[in-house]
Amino acid sequence: MKKLSKNAKSNAVTYAIVIVFYIVMQILSGSGTLSSSLTGQLIPICVYICMAVSLNLTVGILGELSLGHAGFMSVGAFTGVIVAMSLQASVASGPIRLVLAMVVGAVMAAIVGVLVGVPVLRLRGDYLAIVTLAFGEIIKNILNNLYVAYDAEGLHIRLLTAISKSELAEGGFMIINGPQGATGITKLSTFTAGFLLMLFTLFVVLNLIQSRSGRAIMSIRDNRIAAESVGINVTKYKLMAFVVSAALAGMAGALYAMNFTGVAAKKFDFNTSILVLVFVVLGGMGNIRGSIIAAAILYVLPELLRAVNDYRMLFYAIVLIVVMLVTNNPTLKNGVNAVWTALKGVFVKTVPVPEEGGESDE
Amino acid sequence: MAFLSNLISGISLGSVYAIIALGYTMVYGIAKMLNFAHGDVIMVGAYMCFCAMNYWGLPPLAGILLAIIICTLLGIVIEKLAYKPLRAATSLAVLITAIGVSYFLQNAALLIFKADPKVFPSVVTLPNLRLFDGSLIISATSIITVIVSAIIMVALTLFVSRSKTGKAMRAVSEDKEAAQLMGINVNGTISVTFAIGSGLAAIAGVLLCSAYPTLMPTTGSMPGIKAFTAAVFGGIGSIPGAMLGGILLGVIEILGKAYISTELSDAIVFAVLIIVLLIKPTGLLGRKINEKV
Amino acid sequence: MSNSKLAQVPSNALIPERDLDKTPVLETHHLGINFGGLKAVDDFNLTVGRTEIAGLIGPNGAGKTTIFNLLTKVYQPTTGTILLDGKDTAGMSTVQVNKAGIARTFQNIRLFSALSVEDNVKIGLHNEIHCGMWSDIFRLPRHWRSEKIAHERALELLSIFHMEDMANAQAGSLPYGAQRRLEIVRALATNPSILLLDEPAAGMNPSETSELMDNIRKIRDTFQIAVLLIEHDMNLVMGICEGICVVNFGRIIAKGDPDEIKNNPDVIEAYLGKKGAK
Numbered sequence: 001m002k003k004l005s006k007n008a009k010s011n012a013v014t015y016a017i018v019i020v021f022y023i024v025m026q027i028l029s030g031s032g033t034l035s036s037s038l039t040g041q042l043i044p045i046c047v048y049i050c051m052a053v054s055l056n057l058t059v060g061i062l063g064e065l066s067l068g069h070a071g072f073m074s075v076g077a078f079t080g081v082i083v084a085m086s087l088q089a090s091v092a093s094g095p096i097r098l099v100l101a102m103v104v105g106a107v108m109a110a111i112v113g114v115l116v117g118v119p120v121l122r123l124r125g126d127y128l129a130i131v132t133l134a135f136g137e138i139i140k141n142i143l144n145n146l147y148v149a150y151d152a153e154g155l156h157i158r159l160l161t162a163i164s165k166s167e168l169a170e171g172g173f174m175i176i177n178g179p180q181g182a183t184g185i186t187k188l189s190t191f192t193a194g195f196l197l198m199l200f201t202l203f204v205v206l207n208l209i210q211s212r213s214g215r216a217i218m219s220i221r222d223n224r225i226a227a228e229s230v231g232i233n234v235t236k237y238k239l240m241a242f243v244v245s246a247a248l249a250g251m252a253g254a255l256y257a258m259n260f261t262g263v264a265a266k267k268f269d270f271n272t273s274i275l276v277l278v279f280v281v282l283g284g285m286g287n288i289r290g291s292i293i294a295a296a297i298l299y300v301l302p303e304l305l306r307a308v309n310d311y312r313m314l315f316y317a318i319v320l321i322v323v324m325l326v327t328n329n330p331t332l333k334n335g336v337n338a339v340w341t342a343l344k345g346v347f348v349k350t351v352p353v354p355e356e357g358g359e360s361d362e
Numbered sequence: 363m364a365f366l367s368n369l370i371s372g373i374s375l376g377s378v379y380a381i382i383a384l385g386y387t388m389v390y391g392i393a394k395m396l397n398f399a400h401g402d403v404i405m406v407g408a409y410m411c412f413c414a415m416n417y418w419g420l421p422p423l424a425g426i427l428l429a430i431i432i433c434t435l436l437g438i439v440i441e442k443l444a445y446k447p448l449r450a451a452t453s454l455a456v457l458i459t460a461i462g463v464s465y466f467l468q469n470a471a472l473l474i475f476k477a478d479p480k481v482f483p484s485v486v487t488l489p490n491l492r493l494f495d496g497s498l499i500i501s502a503t504s505i506i507t508v509i510v511s512a513i514i515m516v517a518l519t520l521f522v523s524r525s526k527t528g529k530a531m532r533a534v535s536e537d538k539e540a541a542q543l544m545g546i547n548v549n550g551t552i553s554v555t556f557a558i559g560s561g562l563a564a565i566a567g568v569l570l571c572s573a574y575p576t577l578m579p580t581t582g583s584m585p586g587i588k589a590f591t592a593a594v595f596g597g598i599g600s601i602p603g604a605m606l607g608g609i610l611l612g613v614i615e616i617l618g619k620a621y622i623s624t625e626l627s628d629a630i631v632f633a634v635l636i637i638v639l640l641i642k643p644t645g646l647l648g649r650k651i652n653e654k655v
Numbered sequence: 656m657s658n659s660k661l662a663q664v665p666s667n668a669l670i671p672e673r674d675l676d677k678t679p680v681l682e683t684h685h686l687g688i689n690f691g692g693l694k695a696v697d698d699f700n701l702t703v704g705r706t707e708i709a710g711l712i713g714p715n716g717a718g719k720t721t722i723f724n725l726l727t728k729v730y731q732p733t734t735g736t737i738l739l740d741g742k743d744t745a746g747m748s749t750v751q752v753n754k755a756g757i758a759r760t761f762q763n764i765r766l767f768s769a770l771s772v773e774d775n776v777k778i779g780l781h782n783e784i785h786c787g788m789w790s791d792i793f794r795l796p797r798h799w800r801s802e803k804i805a806h807e808r809a810l811e812l813l814s815i816f817h818m819e820d821m822a823n824a825q826a827g828s829l830p831y832g833a834q835r836r837l838e839i840v841r842a843l844a845t846n847p848s849i850l851l852l853d854e855p856a857a858g859m860n861p862s863e864t865s866e867l868m869d870n871i872r873k874i875r876d877t878f879q880i881a882v883l884l885i886e887h888d889m890n891l892v893m894g895i896c897e898g899i900c901v902v903n904f905g906r907i908i909a910k911g912d913p914d915e916i917k918n919n920p921d922v923i924e925a926y927l928g929k930k931g932a933k
């Protein structure tokens with residue numbers, strides 16, 4: 001038997017965390033221990049974990065800052081809603097409709113990812129970031145003015161001018177109504193679907209990173225000029241990371257939308273992109289497991305502590321600044337490392353007698 | 363006549379963008395960073411002026427002065443606390459920090475001033491200018507805005523080209539290490555740059571809210587991003603470029619709103635940014651910077 | 656020690672006698688680049704034989720690294736042509752010339768420092784192994800096959816410098832000398848026909864340098880490739896280079912074998928100034 005490689009072990013732990021999370025939540029919600037508000041957050045948690053993991057592919061692995069990740073989420077969400085609602089009559093099975101919605105949502109987000117990525121990825125650094133932001137706003141702006149309806153004749157899609165019910169054939173209905181967004185969605189998302197999406201996202205991202213393509217992507221991050229000198233097609237691999245990231249965000253978006261009866265474009269604004277970025281930064285750029293844990297904790301924490309909910313955003317802002325300062329300023333970094341080592345020393349000493357050290361305090 | 367009226371409001375809005383863009387362009391030129399929080403300094407300036415006039419009963423001019431002082435200090439503090447420790451860090455780290463600062467200012471304002479929009483009383487109390495028997499009305503705010511931005515532009519150009527500090531700024535922007543060796547206080551110069559940029563942001567905030575009187579914690583973010591667009595459009599690092607880019611962008615936005623679509627006006631402005639960056643990333647008046655291998 | 660004699664090829668250039676009947680691996684004709692009016696490199700003509708170890712020397716700021724950047728298309732030349740295996744590289748990008756057979760190292764080391772030593776070499780092997788995104792994501796048989804090949808080849812290449820034991824170390828954490836060696840291994844991994852080394856001995860102690868000299872020869876002999884190196888360590892240059900080209904102010908001031916170069920008055924003047932020429 002071959003010994004498991006370092007990567008394989010680390011991956012196993014990451015998958016295990018997600019699986020344990022799922023099982024524990026299932027047991028808790030089954031036994032009614034979980035508060036109803038928290039139960040309602042289970043699917044969004046899964047969605048935001050997928051968003052964070054996929055954004056980490058662009059920010060942590062490729063090393064380019066994308067400020068428009070919510071834009072891809074919204075493309076997936078709206079596409080997913082259109083697919084699921086149009087197929088209501090022809091595909092009876094809810095789960096199949098959900099899967100179709102997510103797949104088409106991902107494809108659509110990938111297409112938009114290519115359209116955005118081809119021009120954007122030629123730019124570098126700050127310019128790239130600001131242009132992803134611009135694209136995110138353009139996508140939101142367009143979706144805010146999109147009208148989609150479905151009737152016997154098929155889909156009606158219009159930009160800017162509203163579609164009135166009287167224009168539709170018998171039995172027709174609105175799917176997306178401009179700024180109001182999508183309404184009358186049949187809730188298809190389940191926690192299990194969210195769990196499977198998390199596993200799928202992890203599978204795609206981890207496998208991609210730990211392969212020939214992933215190494216090429218990381219080489220661009222570490223040193224673009226050296227990457228070119230050894231024959232790495234920088235544009236190709238930048239685009240690959242960006243589009244895979246967009247597709248996964250699209251999938252997560254479809255699952256997200258299908259968790260509500262209605263969803264509007266303004267839900268997927270710059271703030272949402274920043275929220276996901278905070279998860280990635282706090283979890284550690286390039287650290288996939290970190291993204292999962294950070295997304296879960298930061299998403300749930302304010303829900304648990306209602307009193308501090310007003311300070312949630314302020315807290316996120318401070319997290320961003322402090323994490324960046326601590327991880328990038330040599331003096332601060334060494335200071336924190338010293339404290340960490342000291343703490344570790346204390347911790348390691350107490351390990352042999354955990355019952356005395358750990359619990360008697362309480 | 364409607365076109366002329368739109369053009370004038372475009373130039374006026376563009377002048378505000380230009381003042382904000384000056385802040386971006388100077389900081390970018392010298393600290394080589396995109397100060398994402400610059401837009402939110404505008405908002406802070408506007409709130410300061412608003413409080414001074416509405417709550418503390420100060421005259422508009424005192425309100426403006428207070429706003430300038432507070433924003434200047436704020437700019438220096440932000441630079442010292444958040445950006446200075448990251449001088450040697452990657453641009454990604456600096457940008458994320460700047461976004462954090464922006465987010466912090468917005469949410470601090472949200473807690474202090476609440477989300478409900480305040481109606482900002484114009485600081486310009488002069489009557490509007492009526493031309494052609496009233497068929498063309500130019501608001502006094504527009505006129506003052508254009509005049510103020512023209513004065514700032516001239517003053518800043520003179521300052522940068524003539525004064526000792528201005529020369530130090532140019533030296534630091536060319537080569538930080540060399541400037542240091544020549545005895546220039548690099549950190550001090552960067553602080554001055556942030557101070558000037560933030561002071562200008564306060565003026566921009568007051569002018570912006572005088573023309574568009576809704577004041578909210580997010581008031582600064584959109585104009586901030588658009589002004590950055592303007593700075594890039596004109597050529598980042600170039601002072602005349604910021605002015606030109608700002609005015610062109612203001613005109614494009616207002617004309618786009620009037621003749622293409624109100625709903626999609628933001629999309630149009632951002633499309634301009636994308637097109638400029640793709641066709642001429644150095645902007646209209648910018649210089650090309652070669653990467654050293 | 657190589658005792659090969661330099662012989663003239665039809666273009667008047669000098670290459671080792673054993674390479675005479677083969678197309679030179681690299682030829683430049685009137686190569687030049689202007690930076691805003693300044694001629695950083697001008698009328699640079701060089702021919703490198705198929706298995707030659709050639710040296711490019713000159714005082715600081717002479718334009719040596721700029722020549723490397725021109726050869727690897729980091730900069731596009733303003734004038735002149737570069738022939739690689741007799742083929743014009745006009746219009747090619749850095750990536751394309753690497754695929755066509757030029758690999759290089761950098762004066763200021765450019766490793767993928769957050770990645771492991773083995774991954775650095777595997778990235779060098781990128782175009783030598785074939786596996787697409789879908790095979791990678793869904794772990795198709797092709798992925799496992801290509802990963803196995805990459806792993807074996809990487810260790811084999813690392814063994815040139817006896818670095819197999821460091822395969823799992825983080826590249827950025829290696830000592831300076833090892834980083835320089837890793838860069839050479841990474842460049843070799845791209846299967847080049849000519850290897851450009853930019854100051855390979857910089858920061859090495861004399862014993863490391865002499866080991867490096869042996870290794871450069873070993874690489875040439877094993878892979879039957881040419882090496883063009885920039886170096887300030889004259890012991891290394893005079894010890895292993897067959898042909899040497901001296902540049903100053905972007906122009907060639909002398910070409911020849913080590914003995915000719917050592918005694919060339921122009922070279923002595925360029926290095927030591929006018930007084931030294933006496």
